[in-house]
Amino acid sequence: MAKPVPASLEREQRLPSIGFLGLGTMGTAMARNLLKAGYDVTVWNRTTSKCDALVSEGAKRGVTPKQTAAACDITFAMLADPAGAVDVACGEDGAVKGLGQGKGYVDVSTVDGDTSKAICKAVQASGAEFLEAPVSGSKKPAEDGTLIFLTAGDKSLYDKAAPFFDVMGKSRFYLGEVGNGAAMKLVVNMIMGSMMASFSEGLTLGKKVGLDPATIVQVVGQGAIAAPMFALKGPSMIKGSYPPAFALKHQQKDIRLALAMAEDVALPTPVAASVNELYKRAKAAGLGDQDFSAIIEAFELDPKQSNH
Numbered sequence: 001m002a003k004p005v006p007a008s009l010e011r012e013q014r015l016p017s018i019g020f021l022g023l024g025t026m027g028t029a030m031a032r033n034l035l036k037a038g039y040d041v042t043v044w045n046r047t048t049s050k051c052d053a054l055v056s057e058g059a060k061r062g063v064t065p066k067q068t069a070a071a072c073d074i075t076f077a078m079l080a081d082p083a084g085a086v087d088v089a090c091g092e093d094g095a096v097k098g099l100g101q102g103k104g105y106v107d108v109s110t111v112d113g114d115t116s117k118a119i120c121k122a123v124q125a126s127g128a129e130f131l132e133a134p135v136s137g138s139k140k141p142a143e144d145g146t147l148i149f150l151t152a153g154d155k156s157l158y159d160k161a162a163p164f165f166d167v168m169g170k171s172r173f174y175l176g177e178v179g180n181g182a183a184m185k186l187v188v189n190m191i192m193g194s195m196m197a198s199f200s201e202g203l204t205l206g207k208k209v210g211l212d213p214a215t216i217v218q219v220v221g222q223g224a225i226a227a228p229m230f231a232l233k234g235p236s237m238i239k240g241s242y243p244p245a246f247a248l249k250h251q252q253k254d255i256r257l258a259l260a261m262a263e264d265v266a267l268p269t270p271v272a273a274s275v276n277e278l279y280k281r282a283k284a285a286g287l288g289d290q291d292f293s294a295i296i297e298a299f300e301l302d303p304k305q306s307n308h
Contacts, residue, residue, distance in 0.1 A: 019075035070098030
């Protein structure tokens with residue numbers, strides 16, 4: 001009779017090791033959920049102190065993206081912008097140099113399609129598989145494990161990574177070729193940024209003509225234009241408080257990337273273009289690190305004072 005496999009060894013054999021590169025607001029919450037689910041997680045961040053909390057909770061500390069990717073079966077990356085995503089994947093000690101046959105690289109950063117395709121090419125040249133998987137959702141969904149994954153790339157890696165997506169999110173979409181995930185995320189964030197600007201404009205106008213902003217939020221919440229985002233953000237916006245769940249500077253970056261994508265297909269985007277100017281004004285006024293709902297402040301700013 002075969003000797004039973006110890007539970008600890010069976011678990012080690014059953015669960016792939018996971019690398020996680022980039023521990024900002026989103027990355028930290030996502031990596032923590034994987035850790036809580038019992039996975040073997042190795043974390044890395046440029047500012048190494050950001051790894052401390054997760055290491056104290058049981059994660060391993062990665063030395064470089066290269067070493068982290070080499071030590072893990074599947075490596076996730078959550079970086080703030082295209083330049084960061086490329087550097088962590090393809091830089092001097094980039095993850096690509098630690099990848100190889102049988103490994104996977106999943107980039108959950110929000111980048112443009114060209115950046116995603118460039119990273120994909122480098123990853124696949126190493127013999128590894130690639131998946132882009134930007135997420136819809138901000139700080140609380142990341143903490144609660146209710147993100148939406150917009151994936152594209154190697155279908156076999158999507159199938160392998162599905163259990164991880166299910167730990168970190170509530171739904172996942174496979175969208176085919178690399179670039180489609182990035183495009184979907186930029187479309188979603190363009191709509192979201194425009195909605196927030198319109199909501200802010202309405203709240204500001206209502207207040208100027210003597211309406212109670214809290215009542216505006218209630219009325220909006222009971223009609224056809226009700227949206228969870230308005231209900232969630234409205235009360236704190238009225239108080240002039242913008243705790244960052246999704247930084248304004250990142251929202252502006254995503255609208256900028258969406259506008260470039262629209263330019264590539266010769267599509268006029270007058271709404272998003274105007275909204276982008278508002279976000280730029282707010283960012284220039286020092287609101288970039290606040291939540292993107294701080295866009296409401298842009299309507300009270302003097303454009304001359306906020307331009308650099």
